[in-house]
Amino acid sequence: MTCDEARLLIGADPETLTAGLEEHLRGCPACSALRADMLRLNAALRRALAEPPRAAARRRAPPPAWRQWALAASVVLAVVAALGVWVLRPSDTLASEVVAHVQGEPQSWLATHNVSAGAIDHALKSSGIGLDVSSDKIVYAQSCWFRGHYVPHLVLETVHGPATVLLLRHEHVTALDHFHEAGMTGVIVPSGEGSIAVLERGGGRVDELAGELRQQVHWLPEPDDHPQSKDQP
């Protein structure tokens, strides 16, 4: 059992200990620590759910007009400040955020079944992207919220194992950006108006795949109506 598989099981059901997980935990202090942490969270969850929520019975009275204006002004200031931080952020955080995003979807590495053509189409078209890759190589296709936009998150089955691909229409890089983080090897390459991130676990051949994808990705006009999700922050 890999750490990704163990983390998925621990996060989903920390109190269930299968034989495979138990064996993995004996040799993995990080996953053991995670399980201890998740067990504490579960105990707290039981206490939290033991009583019904105390929901408010009625809406509060609307605040006075001056407070609404003050609130609006503070929101504008906050947006300006956030935009400033957003524009001025260092570009080398992009690789870290790509890695963090992929770490947050550990089950994506475990996918083995081909994704339906409709699901692939949805993930790509949501971001206005065309891709000349045979659908039988794609085992994971989602439209993920990343840095303020929906981006296709794909896992391709290659001869060297699974490779994760994020198609980042809104992230511009001027040169190849290689990184090695959290057991993943990756590269972000410029492509059209955006960039492509390719990650593999262990020592992969990301440059080769990234080079192929640069030929296979087509940046189409961006759709006006982006998909909405309950998870959108």
Place this chain on the structure above:
Amino acid sequence: MRNSSPPSPVSSISERADARAAFTALFESLRPDLLRFAQWLARDRALAEDIVQEALLRAWRSRDALKDAGAARAWLLTIVRREHARLYERKRLELVSLDEAAEIPDSAPAAAADGELVMLRHAIMRLPLEYREPLVLQVLGGFSTEEIARELELTATAVLTRLFRARNKLRALCGMAAPGIATPGEPA
């Protein structure tokens, strides 16, 4: 011609009355559990009471389907969940706004441990239904992954993923850092 004599109408009525009384007592004893479960799903007490009322009515009509009193809790929780889903489907929107659903803090200042619990309860309320529902089924209802998968008509892997994300979202909402694992917040 039958050799055995027909059952006495008096004893038959009496048995039925006993069975009805037993069901009533069983339902009433489980009612607080059902209400708590419905409240965590619907995030509104009045709505939860309606859901439980309707669910108990449905359960009463099909009480013959319950063969084992020991399975009553899980059976009734399932009916409550379906009733909530039916209502949710009818409305096609979040039934209660987060402002309304936000917990009222106690007037007395909470101790640090209580504060963490309040924060966690508030975080559960903020979880999207697709994550809150399997989590409440698992932790409060005691359902296994396979049972949740059957109930929600999902694969076991999909349930594991939702539960995994639910806990990580709770961690993120409560500002807890997870060792060696990122806190996903993005849909997939």
